[in-house]
Amino acid sequence: MPISKRCIALPDLLMERTEARPNQRQEEAAGVRHAPKVRRRANRVLRGVAGLLLLAAIWEFAPRLGLVNSYFIPPLSKVLDTWWHLLVTGQLWTHVSISLVRAGVGFSLALAIGIPLGAAIAWYPPVRELVTPVLELFRNTAALALLPVFVLILGIGETSKIAIVTYACVFPILLNTVSGVSSVDQQLLRTARVLGLSPVATFRKVVFPAALPTIFTGIRIAGAAAVLVLLAAEMIGATSGLGFLINYSQNNFLIPQMYAAILTTSLLGLAINYGLVALERRLSRWRV
Amino acid sequence: MSAEIELSDVRQVFRVRGDEGREVQEFVALDGLDLTVREGEFLTLVGPSGCGKSTILDLISGLSTPSGGSVKVGGRQVKEPGLDRGFVFQQYTLLPWRTALANIEFALEAKGGLSKAKRRERALEYLDLVGLSDFANRFPHELSGGMKQRVAIARSLSYEPEVLLMDEPFGALDAQTRERLQEELVGIWRRTGTTIVFITHDIEEAVFLGQRVAVMSSRPGRIEAVIDIELDRAATDEDIRSTAAFSHYRHQIWSLLRPEGVHRGAHLEEVHRVA
Ligand SMILES: Nc1ncnc2c1ncn2[C@@H]1O[C@H](COP(=O)(O)OP(=O)(O)O)[C@@H](O)[C@H]1O
Ligand SMILES: [Mg+2]
Numbered sequence: 001m002p003i004s005k006r007c008i009a010l011p012d013l014l015m016e017r018t019e020a021r022p023n024q025r026q027e028e029a030a031g032v033r034h035a036p037k038v039r040r041r042a043n044r045v046l047r048g049v050a051g052l053l054l055l056a057a058i059w060e061f062a063p064r065l066g067l068v069n070s071y072f073i074p075p076l077s078k079v080l081d082t083w084w085h086l087l088v089t090g091q092l093w094t095h096v097s098i099s100l101v102r103a104g105v106g107f108s109l110a111l112a113i114g115i116p117l118g119a120a121i122a123w124y125p126p127v128r129e130l131v132t133p134v135l136e137l138f139r140n141t142a143a144l145a146l147l148p149v150f151v152l153i154l155g156i157g158e159t160s161k162i163a164i165v166t167y168a169c170v171f172p173i174l175l176n177t178v179s180g181v182s183s184v185d186q187q188l189l190r191t192a193r194v195l196g197l198s199p200v201a202t203f204r205k206v207v208f209p210a211a212l213p214t215i216f217t218g219i220r221i222a223g224a225a226a227v228l229v230l231l232a233a234e235m236i237g238a239t240s241g242l243g244f245l246i247n248y249s250q251n252n253f254l255i256p257q258m259y260a261a262i263l264t265t266s267l268l269g270l271a272i273n274y275g276l277v278a279l280e281r282r283l284s285r286w287r288v
Numbered sequence: 289m290s291a292e293i294e295l296s297d298v299r300q301v302f303r304v305r306g307d308e309g310r311e312v313q314e315f316v317a318l319d320g321l322d323l324t325v326r327e328g329e330f331l332t333l334v335g336p337s338g339c340g341k342s343t344i345l346d347l348i349s350g351l352s353t354p355s356g357g358s359v360k361v362g363g364r365q366v367k368e369p370g371l372d373r374g375f376v377f378q379q380y381t382l383l384p385w386r387t388a389l390a391n392i393e394f395a396l397e398a399k400g401g402l403s404k405a406k407r408r409e410r411a412l413e414y415l416d417l418v419g420l421s422d423f424a425n426r427f428p429h430e431l432s433g434g435m436k437q438r439v440a441i442a443r444s445l446s447y448e449p450e451v452l453l454m455d456e457p458f459g460a461l462d463a464q465t466r467e468r469l470q471e472e473l474v475g476i477w478r479r480t481g482t483t484i485v486f487i488t489h490d491i492e493e494a495v496f497l498g499q500r501v502a503v504m505s506s507r508p509g510r511i512e513a514v515i516d517i518e519l520d521r522a523a524t525d526e527d528i529r530s531t532a533a534f535s536h537y538r539h540q541i542w543s544l545l546r547p548e549g550v551h552r553g554a555h556l557e558e559v560h561r562v563a
Contacts, residue, residue, distance in 0.1 A: 188383065195447075212385075
């Protein structure tokens with residue numbers, strides 16, 4: 001019989017530990033001091049901004065001081081000036097919107113193909129065994145290596161660009177879906193069976209939510225791949241889009257305009273990545 | 289809300305890989321097992337690890353079908369899982385992306401026939417039953433082990449099954465939390481009248497909870513004995529575990545579980561070999 005039962009007051013239900021965190025004494029012993037959270041955050045943001053300003057300063061003054069050739073690398077102010085001009089005349093938006101549509105359509109198609117196909121592959125082991133080697137082969141064939149094939153078959157119009165984006169995006173999504181769906185906690189599946197859930201309901205309420213974080217990793221990789229592959233495709237054979245704008249500017253010695261377009265792709269990539277991260281965070285608030 | 293469970297001459301054989309090589313062997317987990325659980329009874333099943341306790345619950349729940357014999361719940365042959373039987377596992381099985389409340393609603397969604405508002409109301413009611421109304425909106429990772437099992441119990445009771453199957457549900461909890469939950473479970477059982485089959489490898493837990501304790505032996509799994517537990521539980525301020533009667537039952541079961549049986553078996557084998 002545990003003697004302790006009498007000696008130690010049973011902890012109140014509300015006091016039961018709900019999260020693990022070192023207490024103050026442990027924190028001191030470990031030498032970690034807690035700066036107030038807000039201040040730490042402010043410091044981090046300030047340093048980040050300082051880093052960006054430093055980069056901007058180097059870009060501005062290195063050409064002006066003659067450290068680099070200012071024809072090939074014009075000062076930042078000149079690039080920004082051109083960027084502003086492109087923006088207000090609406091030229092920039094024309095190219096950005098065209099690129100966005102191509103990337104968006106290609107990416108959405110990849111989602112529509114990758115997730116159901118991945119789920120089906122993971123759900124039926126024989127299917128999985130059948131297609132895994134094929135998938136591995138395709139996955140290891142770089143999308144850009146296939147670009148000439150796409151152009152050959154689909155021409156240089158929108159179709160080939162959307163198709164190449166879809167191709168590049170579908171594999172990360174598909175493979176992550178397969179891995180997410182097939183590694184769902186068996187115990188959760190048993191619970192679903194005990195409750196008599198139909199296969200469809202089990203998938204919708206248990207398997208898919210459980211696999212979502214893994215699927216999202218694939219989606220983020222696909223987001224980055226979409227931009228990369230699309231730019232390359234637009235550089236090779238297009239008459240519009242950001243990739244075209246970069247390449248066209250370079251061919252016509254519109255150097256500031258080229259940098260303005262490059263800067264835009266960086267911003268676009270950032271926006272896509274942060275957007276996906278934010279979405280992921282929203283969908284997985286339940287995680288530790 | 290209760291039902292009689294009847295296992296007769298149950299045999300369960302698993303196909304396993306041999307120790308060496310790849311040939312498939314048959315492993316007899318249960319053989320000639322008979323067990324009856326009365327309506328509304330709290331029966332605990334105690335036995336050494338690996339003797340086939342979980343296998344029995346899988347059969348009653350319908351997660352697996354026996355190689356031989358029959359398994360009946362409420363007079364009907366068990367064919368598949370159903371909402372007349374609830375199951376609480378040792379491992380935490382809450383959906384981590386749903387709050388405590390939503391996890392109970394999940395079971396009620398499976399049951400069907402209830403509006404969203406009704407489901408919510410019922411889920412809150414059962415969360416209250418296990419004393420967790422204040423934690424309705426917490427995610428599982430924000431709950432302690434004991435709280436998670438409370439939610440799991442509430443979830444299994446929420447659709448009002450006739451039988452509640454529990455497979456070492458408190459096995460992963462610390463001693464104090466476990467004792468609290470044991471007391472709470474007895475209270476819940478009294479209030480709901482659900483038939484409970486509770487598995488444990490802890491003799492004290494078996495004696496404390498069960499109206500009857502079924503003692504299992506292993507290889508192959510059989511019911512060795514079923515012991516009626518008669519303890520005066522009315523004396524609430526007394527520590528029932530420290531009474532003479534309690535120790536008596538504990539010792540009796542301990543003796544049944546002693547590896548004596550194994551020795552006897554080994555001895556018999558020797559005799560056979562000599563003969
Ligand atoms: N699916 C299975 N395949 C092969 N062997 C199994 C399977 N399930 C259980 N067993 C075996 O059957 C025996 C009883 O298992 P189990 O019922 O889980 O024991 P307990 O719950 O009493 O610890 C164990 O020896 C175990 O290895
Ligand atoms: Mg077990």
